[in-house]
Amino acid sequence: MMAPACTHRPEHALVTGGGGFLGRYVVEQLLARGDQVTVFARGAYPELVGAGARLIRGDLRDRDAVIRASEDVDVVYHIAAKAGVWGAYADFYAVNVTGTDHVIAACRAHGIRRLVYTSSPSVVFDGTDQEGADERLPYPDHYESPYPETKAIGERHIVAANDDDLLTVSLRPHLIFGPRDNHLLPGLIARARKGMVPQVGQGHNQVDLTYVEDAARAHLLAADALAPGAAPPGSVYFISQDEPVVLWPWIREFLAALDLPPIRLRMSLSVARALGGAAATVYQRLKLKQEPPLTPFLASELAQSHYFDISRAKEELGYKPALTMAEATAQTVAWLRDGGL
Secondary structure, three states, X not given: OOOOOOOOOOOEEEEEOOOOHHHHHHHHHHHHOOOEEEEEEOXXXXXXXXXXXXXXXXXXXXXXXXXXXXXXXXXXXXXXXXOOOOOOHHHHHHHHXXXXXXXXXXXXXXXXXEEEEEOOHHHHOOOOOEEEEOOOOOOOOOOOOHHHHHHHHHHHHHXXXXXXXXXXXXXXXXXXXXXXXXXXXXXXXXXXXXXOXXXXXXXXXXXXXXXXXXXXXXXXXXXXXXXXXXXXXXXXXXXXXXXXXXXXXXXXXXXXXXXXXXXXXXXXHHHHHHHHHHHHHHHHHOOOOOOOOOOHHHHHHHHOOEEEOOHHHHHHHOOOOOOOHHHHXXXXXXXXXXXXX
């Protein structure tokens, strides 16, 4: 079922985490099509205010603040989250679960009819190869990181919240990258400069990535499709460039394009998981706040295939990547070489 084409009527959107990497692109695309946008975020973002957005500073853990920010809103894009492969479970839960519950409560309090939630494919990652899997993939029984576990709980709450009064949809964009990336690529680049990017596994695993502008556009498509006769409310959708890469050759070419040191170290998945487990234990006992260089979860992510069938997003949301992986990579490299490094 294809999302029906329609003339967009300007509306008032609340974007949680609108100052973040993905959130900023969502805000810009909403403003570009004439929507009124309120950004709910902890930081100050004068450039977004200058572009026409309204900024309300607050914390997702503050229920009353979330409810106040949601007044006179037509649709909510809940993008804010605590991300990372390391940290205290309670900290992740407070943002990714309790914060999500506060967003749902705000929608109920103000009669907001549509809610788009940014989830992650990691909510179904079980440490094994996932090749061309679709949305029928079940949640695993065990998680090795608090981020996917709490995001999965949040996603479940979003799905359960769907009813006649509140239509919800969850998107799972995989490994978002592109200009202004402040997490994925900067981390890779920083480690490459120190010679700390080991190839984990045999190097044949295939992985999906998602260009940030396409990920943002998928959010707008999802919100617009939440209407009778369009996308089924309460659904989840994988989002990607629909062009999985062989991860390690892609990383090598990416680093070479930026004149960064090549990858020289290789290790098996079993060795990487053992080293990651030891590092996690040391960091936990010493109560170190920074992320360890490797964890068992990260080792498995680096060595296993994880790419997904996005047919459902194509058929029900009308989603189609605007750029090929080659084009998206080239634009990202150009931005980095032009001062983004």
